[in-house]
Amino acid sequence: MRSILFGIALLYVLHTSYGAECHGKPDPNATSNENPIYTKPPRFVKAIENGKLFTLGEGDDLIHVLHLWGTPYEMGFAQGTLMKYEATSMVNAVWSYLEDQVESAINGTLKLKIREWFLKDVADFGLDTALDLELLATRAYTGKYFNEEIQGMADATGIDPKKIMRIHMIGELTKGSCSMFGAWGKATGDNSLLQLRALDWNVDGPFKDYPQVTVYHPRGNGSVGQDFANVGWTGWIGSIQGMNSKKMAISEIGASFPDATFGSESRFGIPFTYLLRDILQFDQTIDDSINRIANSKRTCDLILGVGDGKLGEFRGIEYSASVANFYDDENLKPEAEWHPKIQNVVYWGMDWLCPGYSSVLARQLNKYHGNLDAGFTIHDVVPIVQTGDLLVNVYDLSRNIMYVSNARATGESGPQFAYDRQFLRLDMALLFSESAPLE
Known part of the structure; x- marks a missing residue:
């Protein structure tokens, strides 16, 4: 049966229709984010073998900061032990959410964008x-090592490991509208490297209820790689944003409106959330990441961003099964009046072809060009562009500082979207130097 299903899967080759562009734009009356940045350190909660749990923030702007040590299995087991209730709730909630979204897509009432070939598979074979x-x-x-970590989490929580594996495919099946930029040199004024990753996704889903920064410290029994922070949700081991101990960070946008230069997509390759995590865990320079992306078996249409604070360099990547094109401020694409080149800046607003958002992002980046920093980005770039409704990361890579904001969770008060809420500051040097718990 498995070979039959695999043969059926081989019949699906993805094709994208080109020529369209997104028609959304920010509210022209959008206002700045006046919330002060939270700067206190994380507060210790609990420690077990191979794991420490902290919280960061106060009141309705609270996230978990989880440190994990050991082999992939040991780190998964530690997360499942410390976060058993949250991880179980998150996995089950995402599964229910995916079921509802697929049913809505088939019925024509969908909010989340799901690929047509996957819906056909569901109709033919079941979810x-x-x-x-x-x-x-x-x-x-x-x-x-991904499945080893999942097995550890499953053994600690009692969740079926296949269920955890399945929900990690959601990134390959859906498209989020997100934004990013990398700015350095004359754009920042002090030659520092600043990077944005703003996640715009469905805030009606469960993700907003489980914000977590997971700090990995791989150790022992053949474990390789450096320490890194994965910014996402409890129980989620793929990466869509994060930073490592080599002052490198990642950004990502789902390209729902590509142009013909993207070529074709494929379902056969490394899931992009795993590739991005490999960048965080294994790559020490931006050249490592360029080589990894260029030589990987790629899948879907994306725009990626990789910054290296050691070198003060950022690259944007047009990413698909067909191409991996690398961009700096001089060869930035697409070329359009609404997407002007800006010295020492690479950026995209919400998508590849998205005039309404990209033009406003360009305007705000030009407004602060020469003085652009994390404060201006938090207070007057992302809230004016209205990007990052679910989750926002601002990386000050040269200073080794990361800022994060999460959307309003169920039962919380305050603004709904992450870009309007309080940002929390994390000193990454302190995070990566956290000592392992005593055995």
């Missing part, structure tokens, strides 16, 4: 089997 097809299509390109 479980459709997701198993994705796992089969990506298995040969997925490092075994």
